[in-house]
Amino acid sequence: MSKDLDMISQHESVVASYIRSFPTVFTKTKKHKMWDENGKEYIDFFSGAGALNYGHNDDHMKQKLIDYITNDGITHSLDMASDAKADFLKKFDDVILKPRDLDYKVMFPGPTGTNTVESALKLARKVTGRTDIISFTGGFHGMTIGSLSVTGNSMKRQGAGIPLQNTVTMAYDNYVDQDTVEYLERFLEDNGSGVAIPAAMIVETVQGEGGINAARFEWLKKIEQVCKRWGILLIIDDVQAGIGRTGSFFSFEAAGIKPDIICLSKSLSGYGLPLAVTLIKPELDIWKPGEHNGTFRGNNHAFVTATAALDYWKDDSFEKEIHEKSEITYNFLQRLVSEYPELKGEVRGRGLMVGIASEADGLSEQIAEECFNRGLIMETAGPNDEVFKLFPALNIPKDDLQKGLNIIEESIKALVKNPVTN
Structure with a gap:
């Protein structure tokens, strides 16, 4: 183990976790690559858990930030x-x-994903x-009490140390072999179901921490229709799936829906700087001044890089580029599932x-x-x-995307031929 x-x-x-998965000291990052203290180079298919959709240290954003700082811009x-x-x-x-x-x-609730979710629920x-x-089952919305109450992971929920109340969990798309929206609406209609008409439904169009579960567009449209029928607000948590990660700036665009409230953070700043916004339909913006606030909701350095991003x-050229790389990646994963039955795999996302x-x-x-x-x-x-x-x-350039994909395949080859046993 190194000294650092x-x-x-x-x-x-x-409580630290990622240091266990990546046990080295990183010293430099650029674009889609990272280097550790030994000079070893890594291709980054992690992207700060979705906070670095444009890679590390983007030159355009960096220069804008440097200029702002050297001119004594407000921090x-x-x-x-x-x-x-x-x-x-x-x-x-x-x-x-x-x-x-x-x-x-546009509301600035505080600089992190859980801040925007808390403000949306409130x-x-x-x-x-x-x-x-x-x-919904499999959902992840943050680690503070309100956000945890609508998060499905039992280990993370237990960390709250208190009962998490005033929430109801329903089945996400394809969670069971039946129409989950029809099942949900039956609960709303039945006075004996024990489910009261809620203030809102909160949904990830693609569940990140929950296992890369992607809701069908028709399912999302049905959820929006149910919300409209019952006067329920629809909150889309786009903290991880947004900012281009699923192909368009907002992950729900292809579904043709317009949520009442949208939660954004992670890659919004473009540079890994903390920034979150809660987008609110104008008629819903009924806050009293200061009713929800936070000391670091004015992160000007993040504003500078977010504007550049x-x-x-x-x-539409960037979006087209994402779709091209998405097709390459999806086809690659489908081939892995087909050619390596030992994976017992299913492509998601x-x-x-x-x-x-x-x-x-x-x-x-x-x-x-192994990767x-x-x-x-x-x-x-x-x-x-x-x-x-x-x-x-x-x-990421297509050549380096392919290099990363090749590493995944080589890792699978090594493991299915010589599986690690506990």
Whole structure:
């Protein structure tokens, strides 16, 4: 063990997790690559758990940030007005909202994904006067109490240390062999079901931590229709699936729906800087001033890089590029499932938020570990870490995308021929 890794292991809480999966000290990152203290190069198919969709240290964003800092631009301002905030809001409206015929007020709830989810849940309850929220099996929405209450993972829920209340879990798309929307609506109709009309439903169109489960577009449309019939607010949690990860800026675009509230964070800043927004239909923006706030909701450095990142979306060329790479990746995964039956695999996901769920106990974790040893950073997902998931940078060159895919295949070859036994 290196000196720095040993020091970190001695002093950091045992709650740290990724250091266990990637036991090395990283010293440099650029675009879709990382290097450790020994100079070993890694292709990054992790992308900061979806916080680095444009890769590491993008030159355009970095220069904008350097210029802003060297000119003594405002770093911290809570929710006071700043030129960096004004620039971001104007460009976000011009480049993202208006071209998609979307009209939302932008709330800065605090800098992380769980902050935007907490604000969405709170606002839904305030608007409707109801208390319950419907969430879905496999969902993950954050680690604070409100967000945990709508998260499915039992281990993470237990970390709350208290009962998590005022939520009802319903079956996600394809969770069972029946129409889960019809089942859900039956609960709403039946006065004896024990399910009250909720304030909101919160949905991920593709569940990241839950196992790369992708909801069908028709399922999402039905969920929106149910919400409209019953006066329930629809919250789309696009923290991980948004900002191009599934092929379009918002993950729900292809479904043709318009949520009442949208949660964004992770790659919104484009540079790995903390930034979150809650997008609210104007008629729902009934907050009292300061009713939901946070010290770091004015992250001006993140505004600067987020504004620069929107240049990727000025036309449709970037989106076309994502779709091309998505097709390459999806076809590759389908071939793996076909040619390596030992995987007992199923391809899941959409866009460049994809993976293989393996029924072979522990195999996905072994594949991720073998990939790390061979120079590829990749993580697992799902209730039992049964999915190895691919989150390459959206702007990764096709040649390097293929190199990363080849490492995955070589790792699988090594393991299915010489499986690791516990």
